[in-house]
Amino acid sequence: MAILTGSCRFGLWYVHVTWQDDLVYRVRFARTGLPGPVPDEVVRYCAGRPADLSSFRSIATEGDSTFARIYRAVRAVPRGETVTYGEIARRVGTAPRAVGSAMAKNPTPLVVPCHRVVAKTGLGGFSPDVTIKEALLAIERRERVGGVNR
Incomplete structure (x- = not known):
C-alpha cells in the first residue's frame, strides 16, 4: 500500500x-x-x-535512541493525564531538557501525545501554538470526566 x-x-x-x-x-x-x-x-x-x-x-518510537525511549515513555502516559518533563526524564534516565528537545522535535504528535507532557510550573510549550495543547488536554479531560478513558 x-x-x-x-x-x-x-x-x-x-x-x-x-x-x-x-x-x-x-x-x-x-x-x-x-x-x-x-x-x-x-x-x-x-x-x-x-x-x-x-x-x-509511530516512526519516532522505533530503535533504541534516547529520543525513541522518550517517545515510548510518553506513549505510556494515560489519556487525560499529564506528566512533567522531569518525570519522563527520570523514567528514561535522561535530563528534562532532553525530554523538552524530543517533544519539540516529535514528528508524530497525537500518536506520541507530547501534549500530555507539561512543565513543573505550567503547561510548557507546543508547536505551532500552545492553544492546541490546551485544546487537546481539554478534550481528554472531558472524556475522562464523562467516563470514557481509552
Whole structure:
C-alpha cells in the first residue's frame, strides 16, 4: 500500500497526517488543509469524539535512541493525564531538557501525545501554538470526566 497524506480539521487548525496502514510517519498542525485521507480514528479524535490512537505505530518510537525511549515513555502516559518533563526524564534516565528537545522535535504528535507532557510550573510549550495543547488536554479531560478513558 502507498504512503498516504491528508488532513482533517481541529478547530481553527488542520492536522496533516502522513501514514501507511497503522504506521504514522508525520503529524503536523497547519493553517491550511491538504487533500487526501486521514485515518478514521484521527478524524474522530480531532472532532473531540472518543478515539483510540494506541493502535497506531509511530516512526519516532522505533530503535533504541534516547529520543525513541522518550517517545515510548510518553506513549505510556494515560489519556487525560499529564506528566512533567522531569518525570519522563527520570523514567528514561535522561535530563528534562532532553525530554523538552524530543517533544519539540516529535514528528508524530497525537500518536506520541507530547501534549500530555507539561512543565513543573505550567503547561510548557507546543508547536505551532500552545492553544492546541490546551485544546487537546481539554478534550481528554472531558472524556475522562464523562467516563470514557481509552
